[in-house]
Amino acid sequence: MKIYNTLTKKIDDFIPNEEGKVKLYTCGPTVYHYAHIGNIRNYIGHDILDKTLRYLGYDVTRAMNITDVGHLTSDSDSGEDKMEVAKKREHKSAMEIAKFYTDAFFEDFKKVNCKVPEIVSPATENIDQYIKIIEKLLKDDYAYISGGNIYFDISKLDNYYCLTNQDSNLVVGARDSVEDDSNKRNQADFVLWFTTSKFENHELLWDSPWGKGYPGWHIECSGISIKYLGEYLDIHGGGVDNIFPHHTNEIAQSESYLGHKWCNYWFHNEHLIDESGKMSKSKGQILTVSVLEENGYNPLSFRFMCLGSHYRKQLLFSYDNLDQAQNTYNKLVKKINSLSTDGELDKDKFNEYDSKFKECLENDLNTSNALAVLYELLKDNDVNDKTKRELISSFDKVLSLDLIQENVSEEHNLDEEILKLIEERKEAKKNKDFQKADQIRDDLLARGIKLIDTREGTTYEVIKD
Numbered sequence: 370m371k372i373y374n375t376l377t378k379k380i381d382d383f384i385p386n387e388e389g390k391v392k393l394y395t396c397g398p399t400v401y402h403y404a405h406i407g408n409i410r411n412y413i414g415h416d417i418l419d420k421t422l423r424y425l426g427y428d429v430t431r432a433m434n435i436t437d438v439g440h441l442t443s444d445s446d447s448g449e450d451k452m453e454v455a456k457k458r459e460h461k462s463a464m465e466i467a468k469f470y471t472d473a474f475f476e477d478f479k480k481v482n483c484k485v486p487e488i489v490s491p492a493t494e495n496i497d498q499y500i501k502i503i504e505k506l507l508k509d510d511y512a513y514i515s516g517g518n519i520y521f522d523i524s525k526l527d528n529y530y531c532l533t534n535q536d537s538n539l540v541v542g543a544r545d546s547v548e549d550d551s552n553k554r555n556q557a558d559f560v561l562w563f564t565t566s567k568f569e570n571h572e573l574l575w576d577s578p579w580g581k582g583y584p585g586w587h588i589e590c591s592g593i594s595i596k597y598l599g600e601y602l603d604i605h606g607g608g609v610d611n612i613f614p615h616h617t618n619e620i621a622q623s624e625s626y627l628g629h630k631w632c633n634y635w636f637h638n639e640h641l642i643d644e645s646g647k648m649s650k651s652k653g654q655i656l657t658v659s660v661l662e663e664n665g666y667n668p669l670s671f672r673f674m675c676l677g678s679h680y681r682k683q684l685l686f687s688y689d690n691l692d693q694a695q696n697t698y699n700k701l702v703k704k705i706n707s708l709s710t711d712g713e714l715d716k717d718k719f720n721e722y723d724s725k726f727k728e729c730l731e732n733d734l735n736t737s738n739a740l741a742v743l744y745e746l747l748k749d750n751d752v753n754d755k756t757k758r759e760l761i762s763s764f765d766k767v768l769s770l771d772l773i774q775e776n777v778s779e780e781h782n783l784d785e786e787i788l789k790l791i792e793e794r795k796e797a798k799k800n801k802d803f804q805k806a807d808q809i810r811d812d813l814l815a816r817g818i819k820l821i822d823t824r825e826g827t828t829y830e831v832i833k834d
């Protein structure tokens with residue numbers, strides 16, 4: 370497999386540290402607000418990477434953090450703690466905020482068929498790990514205490530800017546928001562631990578060898594990754610906005626702590642943009658997957674739209690583009706589900722198309738070409754329907770677009786059957802046969818179908834699978 374590596378600035382052959390195994394870490398959400406669809410595009414990119422590696426036969430272990438403390442409103446050490454901002458806005462405790470937005474995040478994450486990583490760990494549950502790392506960094510002189518806080522000293526490294534080469538716009542842009550902190554030896558030094566809190570009444574505080582305090586944002590990803598995935602990481606993923614300062618700082622502190630190279634491949638997704646520029650939480654209503662759904666869109670047509678473009682290219686979001694994607698997606702699903710289930714599996718054709726599909730993904734996750742292979746397959750008259758179905762079902766392990774809808778006809782039949790029973794019950798009630806009417810209601814309830822009587826008539830809801 371070949372993959373673009375931000376560290377080398379080129380497409381590299383992927384060689385894991387241990388043959389056949391991949392340790393993958395991806396930065397998770399800061400749960401102070403909803404994740405907008407731009408964030409979700411990033412997670413779809415990680416999901417495709419994760420599933421492609423598995424499809425190619427790697428044994429993948431993936432970890433992701435949930436940031437519930439320490440992330441300031443700028444990615445550098447300025448601004449307010451995002452959780453504190455949310456507390457003021459919503460008059461709730463930090464943990465209530467974190468719980469609410471973590472649940473909301475995973476709801477949307479699952480709606481676009483992203484697979485939950487094996488390890489999901491909130492920042493607040495690994496405080497001991499950060500303290501252990503910071504103690505060693507202090508001892509080895511990579512970190513210093515100043516004004517009560519603990520900072521990482523970037524001048525101790527020859528190659529602090531290894532991800533950006535220092536000339537990148539990413540650095541300049543991020544620099545603008547770095548506030549003058551007279552405690553720092555170098556302005557690009559970053560906080561590992563806030564001991565004398567910058568903020569009055571910070572809710573989340575832990576005991577540390579340096580007094581009560583709380584961790585900086587960057588240390589949590591290094592801490593969680595090393596704790597759960599070990600000292601040698603294969604791939605670290607995030608959005609392009611994480612390259613600087615977040616991932617740059619992760620490398621600085623992790624490698625200084627470990628004393629060797631930490632992660633070989635750095636994977637970054639480009640932004641989803643709207644007509645006004647980068648999607649952001651600060652502009653008016655937050656456009657989430659759930660909002661798209663409320664507006665009548667299938668979340669998977671958003672996923673389909675994302676897969677139509679390369680993860681390293683900016684993608685323009687507009688409702689026109691989404692309408693188009695939804696139409697194309699619906700047509701595709703309809704076409705696939707009109708394939709018959711007859712015939713024998715043609716193993717040669719299966720292998721031929723499966724190889725083509727893999728080749729696209731192995732080429733730096735070219736999902737739009739992978740979709741083109743799917744269309745080519747549908748048009749190929751030399752492949753029987755059974756083989757097409759098997760292939761598409763296999764491709765969908767990566768694409769995760771629910772392309773084969775086995776239950777469509779079953780669901781349809783169920784619906785018809787229930788409507789018939791509702792009609793029978795209505796008739797029974799009319800004939801004052803309440804025993805029969807109640808029997809129908811109870812029988813359906815036992816099957817997990819609850820009837821709801823309203824003035825307009827009877828509807829139903831499925832209360833269990």
Ligand SMILES: [Zn+2]
Binds near residue numbers: 395396397590615
């Ligand atoms: Zn991170």
